[in-house]
Amino acid sequence: MSDPVLALQAAFYTALSAALSCTVYDAGSVEVDAIYPYLVFDVVEAQPADGLNTLNDVVRVYMTVWSKIGDRSQVQEVIQQVYATLHQQRLTLTAGRNVRCQVIRRSTAPDIAGELFSGSITVRALIDR
Amino acid sequence: MPVTGGRAVAAALRRYPEIVRQEVEEALQRAAQLVLEEMRRLTPIDPSSTTHARDALTVAFQESGLTAKVGLTTAALTSDFFWFRFLDLGTKGGEVRYRVRGTREVRTMQTPARPALHIRERAMDLNRDDVERLIRAALADALRRGRR
Numbered sequence: 001m002s003d004p005v006l007a008l009q010a011a012f013y014t015a016l017s018a019a020l021s022c023t024v025y026d027a028g029s030v031e032v033d034a035i036y037p038y039l040v041f042d043v044v045e046a047q048p049a050d051g052l053n054t055l056n057d058v059v060r061v062y063m064t065v066w067s068k069i070g071d072r073s074q075v076q077e078v079i080q081q082v083y084a085t086l087h088q089q090r091l092t093l094t095a096g097r098n099v100r101c102q103v104i105r106r107s108t109a110p111d112i113a114g115e116l117f118s119g120s121i122t123v124r125a126l127i128d129r
Numbered sequence: 130m131p132v133t134g135g136r137a138v139a140a141a142l143r144r145y146p147e148i149v150r151q152e153v154e155e156a157l158q159r160a161a162q163l164v165l166e167e168m169r170r171l172t173p174i175d176p177s178s179t180t181h182a183r184d185a186l187t188v189a190f191q192e193s194g195l196t197a198k199v200g201l202t203t204a205a206l207t208s209d210f211f212w213f214r215f216l217d218l219g220t221k222g223g224e225v226r227y228r229v230r231g232t233r234e235v236r237t238m239q240t241p242a243r244p245a246l247h248i249r250e251r252a253m254d255l256n257r258d259d260v261e262r263l264i265r266a267a268l269a270d271a272l273r274r275g276r277r
Contacts, residue, residue: 027244032222042219042244045251060254062247064219105250109218116221122250 004096004127005046008059011091011098012041012123019085022065022078036116037067037074039082049126056099057127065119072108075119079106082121097128141275149271154194156267160260161188161197167252168199172216182213200249205230219245 016024022037030040042062049056063082067074087103105122165188172183182201189202201207207214208230215225222242228235253260 030222030242032242040219040244043247043251045255047255060251062245062250064245066221111221118218118245120218120245120247120250122247122254 002095004093004129005044005057005059007093007095008091008098008125008127009041009044009061011093012061012086015085015089015091016082020078020081037065037069037078039063039065039078055129057129059125059127060104061123061125063121063123065121067117067119068115069117070115072117072119075108075117079108079119079121082123086123091125093127099126099128101125145271145275148274149268150195152267152271152274153264156263157195157197158188158190160256160263161190161199163256163259164199164252167255168248171246171248171251172213173246180210182210182216185210185213199252213248215243216246217248219243 013024013026016039020039022039023035025031025034025038025040027040027042030038040063042064044059044061046057046059048054049058065075065078065082067078069075083103083106086101089101091098091101102124103121104124105120108117108119110117165186168186169183172181172186174181174183185206186200187202187206189198190196191198201210201213211227220241220243224237224239226235226237
């Protein structure tokens with residue numbers, strides 16, 4: 001795996017799968033009969049860190065937690081686990097180097113049908129190519 | 130030694146709040162437009178449909194001019210383009226119930242499990258630097274204008 005962005009996502013997957021009490025899926029791979037709660041990697045977006053430096057990328061990873069518990073408690077618990085696992089951490093990558101990860105956004109919201117709760121987490125990571 | 134110019138300084142300081150408000154208001158309008166364009170770019174369309182949530186995204190400013198709401202800015206638009214929420218926040222898949230606006234009728238529809246596109250959050254994240262630059266420049270311009 002020579003792409004640091006892919007390596008970062010793989011490192012996130014490994015770290016979160018080990019730390020969370022729920023299943024971690026990539027976008028599009030959620031099983032029909034997935035057991036709640038679960039976490040999905042929705043979008044991974046990489047940009048050059050600035051206009052001059054092509055050696056660093058800022059990667060933002062957008063994730064969602066889905067829960068069938070009718071209040072925020074379970075979603076917040078998973079979000080807290082993600083925060084504890086990734087915030088201000090430096091993950092080991094198979095390509096490139098992770099300078100720092102920061103959880104920059106955490107939110108929870110009820111589903112439109114009122115049956116589910118979902119939570120959104122955004123992690124910003126700086127990587128050296 | 131007498132100190133002069135106190136009235137001119139006081140007059141300049143009185144002008145600052147209005148000048149700052151004008152400059153920041155203009156900057157905020159440009160910033161909101163940047164975020165709106167990004168949201169439109171990130172919102173997919175259904176080629177088989179004639180109405181697209183992308184076309185309904187707008188900017189609405191509060192009366193003060195210093196607060197902008199970007200996206201589906203009214204309850205009617207939110208209701209008409211309810212599927213924008215599914216695009217933005219994702220879906221678990223399966224049966225979804227919704228109420229038709231203005232009635233008590235509840236309908237159901239089958240939706241596939243879709244990952245959230247995080248349209249609003251990404252539009253902000255991708256433009257945060259530009260928005261901050263616009264507002265910083267507006268404040269600097271206001272200070273320059275106030276000194277004249």
